[in-house]
Amino acid sequence: MVQQEAVIVKNATKSYGKGQSVLNGLNMTVSRGSIYGLLGASGCGKTTLLSCVVGVRYLDSGEIWVLGGNPGSKGSGIPGPRVGYMPQEISLVGEFSVNDAFYYFGRINGLDDEEIETRQRFFSDLLQLPPADRLVKNMSGGQQRRVSFAVALIHKPELLILDEPTVGLDPILRENIWNYLIQITQQEGITVLITTHYIEETKDAHKIGLMRCGKLLAESAPQKLLERFQCSFLEEAFLKLCEAQNNTLNNEAERFKMEDASSNVLCQTEYEQTRAISEYKEVSKRQISRLKIFKALLAKNGLQYLRYYSGLIFAVLFPIIQILVFIMAIGDDPKDLKIGVVNDEAGTCGYGSNLGNVWNDEITCHFGNLSCRFLHNFDDSIATQEYYDTVSEASQAIQNGKLSGLMYFNQNFSETLQKRIEEGTFTEDSDLLASEIQVFLDMGDRQIGLFLQIKLFERFLEIYEDIMKDCKYSPKLADPPIRFEDPIFGTTDLNYADYVTPTYMLTVIFFLATTVSTALIITDRSEGVWNRSVVQGVKAEDILLSHVLIQSISIAIHTAMIVLIFFPIWGLECKGSIFTVIVLTFLVGFCGLMHGFIISVMCKNHTMANYCSAGSFFPLIVTSGCIWPVEGMPEGLRWFSYTLPTTLPSISLRGIIYKGYSISESQVYIGFLLSTGWILCSFMVTILGVRSKSS
Incomplete structure (x- = not known):
């Protein structure tokens, strides 16, 4: 009876970007119930190969068979609980405690809480794990790696894939881990595919594959490889294989590789012919409720x-x-504004003591120093008033950024305003101009300029309406010939x-x-x-x-x-x-x-x-x-x-x-x-x- 293989890779190619080949026609065979050590320098494609084996990535060409099925295909169980995976990174949530990590990976792999607790106690003793309530982000690198290793094994997978699991661990702990891996392959039939930087520690593996530049230089039992190249250490054999690949003169390595490859192809052919339906039945028994997985995800994200x-x-x-x-910042009226005042009619209005005069002799209405009344009622709620002697002096202050605008009152302001009211259309243009409050604004800051424009106009209408009342005229004479009624939506003070x-x-x-x-x-x-x-x-x-x-x-x-x-x-x-x-x-x-x-x-x-x-x-x-x-x-x-x-x-x-x-x-x-x-x-x-x- 032909021994069934756990992993078969045939002519695998994988590239990233343009011309960046990671796997280049790679062939590999991992037997069931064995430890396979995949060796090679960083960047040679080991991690990419493993990600394709577990179904996270896909080959550009070639074939991969894992536990009797193609990863990612329906019914293969991979990705799924048939495989246990420890990536090269820690790959744990920093906010997880040791307890949380076990529960999360246990639950998504279909274990109930009692099984999780049992397995956690076992691995805590075996791997000397930190306390159960210790957060991952508060652990040392070695402690994190031990927890990562443990959760990959918690559900006793058929295929265990470990990417650099012993980096940063002390020699005694590394030896304990290897002893445990040997034990589970012999007693439980678990297949282990492991990569490592420590080449010599793979001496206990059943088979090793030496990988370089996306290819396997050799695939054999460690002792057989040492005998073949007459070396005492695996590193020496690896160096010789690298030299053979570089020089392409030493055909020994190629012949050795072809001998193993031919036997592998034979195993692959027979294996493909005997892929058992029973394996798919086994997968169906291990399928996990999607709802249970989703609850575990919610718990993880909540933590x-x-x-x-x-x-x-x-x-x-x-x-x-x-x-x-x-x-606090948007919508309130601008504060601390300054506006210049040039009043040729009444000067400084006695700095507030002169409020102007309005009187009615029952024939007509008379105005005196009315500019002071306007200035008093404009007050500082709109802008602080600063008096200047000339328009040019105030304009210079605006140009220097000291003022936001200026108001100018003609020396005949009150007199001409009275004529404007009495004579109406017969008023001369010069009197019309003299009866106006001339306002010059800094519109470089448009919002402040518009604010002053609106506020001064509204306040002018209010004051002018009061003046009409004092003259015993209809206040409506002060209204402009357009009236805004109550709005249909909203209010006028928005x-x-x-x-x-x-x-x-x-x-x-x-x-x-x-x-x-x-x-x-x-x-x-x-x-x-x-x-x-x-x-x-x-x-x-x-x-x-x-x-x-x-x-x-x-x-x-x-x-x-x-x-x-x-x-x-x-x-x-x-x-x-x-x-x-x-x-x-x-x-x-x-x-x-x-x-x-x-x-x-x-x-x-x-x-x-x-x-x-x-x-x-x-x-x-x-x-x-x-x-x-x-x-x-x-x-x-x-x-x-x-x-x-x-x-x-x-x-x-x-x-x-x-x-x-x-x-x-x-x-x-x-x-x-x-x-x-x-x-x-x-x-x-x-x-x-x-x-x-x-x-």
């Missing part, structure tokens, strides 16, 4: 979230700080903060969620936890969905905080349904979460992800209507803006808050539709991105 204390502080304090800064608030609310929650999710997948991948979980049969979709559910809690907290601060605390009045506001805000936060996942999938590291996140923030906030209405954009840019995740929802939110619209209004439900569409499309793009990373 990461709760034990990442700086992240929790950020999640709670950052939105509060952002909103409070907005409330300020810029009221306009910005709906968009700001959605922008804040969008980028809070983006900031959090941007790092999640990158962190899982960089720590190696993602691939290690996938090797054990965890679906990428389940990992992503578990992150989504855990982070949804964060979005719900942010939504509650934003709504609470803006409405009950700040006093923003919502004329529509507050529940609709909450739902829409949560949906936009969810859009931000998915936006961050796309960035996390597409970027290789945190630095690039942060660049992408910050780079997307500024165009989004500029085109969302937060700073300026979208109606002010060119038509093409406006339509592009409508497709962004915050523009239409902001218009919807403004309609709910200020107009009292319900979700049945098109202006409202279109924001809900856009948000839902963004979430679904982003989720699909993320899934496709995750899958493409595995190729």
Whole structure:
């Protein structure tokens, strides 16, 4: 009966980028119930080969058979619990305790809690593991590696793949590990495929493969290899094989390799013919409930979230700080402004003692020093008044940045204003000009200039109306020939903060969620936890969905905080349904979460992800209507803006808050539709991105 092989690799080729060949026609055979030592320098392709064996990556060409099936094919059980995998990196969650690591890997491999506890006690004694409550991030490198080794073995896999498991361990512990590996291969029939830098420690392996430049230079039992090359140490044999490969003159190594390769091909042919259906039956018995795996993922992500204390502080304090800064910084009238006054009629008005005169002799109304009345009522609530002797002197102060504007009163201001009222259309142009308060503003700062312009005009109308009352004229004479009635929506006293608030609310929650999710997948991948979980049969979709559910809690907290601060605390009045506001805000936060996942999938590291996140923030906030209405954009840019995740929802939110619209209004439900569409499309793009990373 032909001995069945655990792993067969035929003519394997794998390249990265253009012409960067990692595996180059490699052939390898690993027998069941044996220890196979894969040796080679860093960069020779060992890790890539192992990732293909466990089904995380795929060959460009060639074939791999593992435990009777092709990795990744239906019913093969690989990726899955049939294999135990310890990557070269630690590949553990830093927020895990020893206990958490055992429970996570035990549960995703189908063990119940009692089995996990039993295995944990065994490995704690065997490997001298740190205390069960010690966090991984607080362990030494050697302790982390021991825990990583233990969790790879917890479920007693048929095939155990170990990538540099003994790096950094003391010699006694390395010997204990090798003794245990020999024991499980002999007593339990487990197959071990191990890579190591310590070439001499593989003397206890049943077979070793010497790998260089993507090929196996030789594959044989260690003792047989030493005899073949008449060496005392495996390192010497490896050096001779390297020389033979370099010089291509020594055919001994090639002949030896071909002899082993021919026997391997024979084994492969017979093995392929006798791949047993019973093996697939064995796999079906070991299939694990997807729900159980998902619960383990939720527990893992929850622990990461709760034990990442700086992240929790950020999640709670950052939105509060952002909103409070907005409330204090946006919308209030500018303060500490200065405006120059040049009054040729009454000078400094006695610095407030001269308030002007208005009297009526029952025939006509008379004005005296009326400029002082205007100046007194303008007061410092708009801007602090500073007196100058000439217009040129005040203009120079504006040019030097000392003033925001100046007001000029002609020496005949009161007299000509009286003529203007009495003579109407017969008033001369010179008198009309002299009756005006001439205001020169610094419009280099447009917002301050517009503020002064509006406030001075409004205050002038109020004062002028009072003057008409003192003259016993109709106050309506002071009204301009246009009247703004009570608005249909909103109030006349809404300020810029009221306009910005709906968009700001959605922008804040969008980028809070983006900031959090941007790092999640990158962190899982960089720590190696993602691939290690996938090797054990965890679906990428389940990992992503578990992150989504855990982070949804964060979005719900942010939504509650934003709504609470803006409405009950700040006093923003919502004329529509507050529940609709909450739902829409949560949906936009969810859009931000998915936006961050796309960035996390597409970027290789945190630095690039942060660049992408910050780079997307500024165009989004500029085109969302937060700073300026979208109606002010060119038509093409406006339509592009409508497709962004915050523009239409902001218009919807403004309609709910200020107009009292319900979700049945098109202006409202279109924001809900856009948000839902963004979430679904982003989720699909993320899934496709995750899958493409595995190729």
